Amino acid sequence: MAPPGETSAVVEVPCFLDDPIQRMPNEDLAERVITELVALTLVNRAEVVEWKHHFLANAYPVCSTDYSSEIRIITEALAQISNLSTIGRAGLFFYSHLHDQLRLAKDYVAAHLQSRNEGDTEPALESWCTEPLTDQS
Numbered sequence: 530m531a532p533p534g535e536t537s538a539v540v541e542v543p544c545f546l547d548d549p550i551q552r553m554p555n556e557d558l559a560e561r562v563i564t565e566l567v568a569l570t571l572v573n574r575a576e577v578v579e580w581k582h583h584f585l586a587n588a589y590p591v592c593s594t595d596y597s598s599e600i601r602i603i604t605e606a607l608a609q610i611s612n613l614s615t616i617g618r619a620g621l622f623f624y625s626h627l628h629d630q631l632r633l634a635k636d637y638v639a640a641h642l643q644s645r646n647e648g649d650t651e652p653a654l655e656s657w658c659t660e661p662l663t664d665q666s
């Protein structure tokens with residue numbers, strides 16, 4: 530981690546492969562990011578000790594246009610397993626953020642406890658998840 534008296538900041542610059550910003554030399558990109566952070570009064574340029582650039586390809590999931598029909602095959606097959614629930618971003622194929630996951634997890638636990646009290650094994654997806662799970666853009 531950062532040495533005493535220093536701290537670190539991570540700046541995410543999303544882009545597609547071969548976007549102009551992705552082809553930019555690392556020094557130019559760092560300069561652009563620092564300039565923007567200074568403009569936002571988040572950092573003082575004189576206090577920037579160093580920067581490092583890490584390129585991560587395919588960091589974000591990119592869904593194909595027909596993904597919802599393929600997902601239906603998977604979810605219907607998994608629904609045959611009575612004591613299995615899939616949750617989370619990948620488990621629900623739901624393009625979501627951390628706060629969504631926290632809320633969905635709480636909703637799932639509440640529904641699971643209710644199902645257990647009623648003698649069922651796992652809550653049906655529709656009973657706890659009100660998000661549109663497919664056909665999202």
Ligand SMILES: Cc1cc2nc3c(=O)[nH]c(=O)nc-3n(C[C@H](O)[C@H](O)[C@H](O)COP(=O)(O)OP(=O)(O)OC[C@H]3O[C@@H](n4cnc5c(N)ncnc54)[C@H](O)[C@@H]3O)c2cc1C
Nearest residue numbers: 541588589590616617618619620624625626627628629630
């Ligand atoms: C590049 C990027 C930037 C993001 N930025 C933000 C942001 O700024 N704000 C925000 O709110 N959200 C952001 N998100 C979204 C957020 O990260 C996700 O919504 C959230 O992490 C999903 O939580 P999850 O628990 O469903 O899945 P994950 O966090 O993906 O957790 C799934 C876990 O399961 C593990 N796993 C997978 N397969 C197996 C296996 N077979 N056996 C054992 N373990 C397995 C994985 O290693 C992983 O640790 C970002 C996502 C990405 C990819």
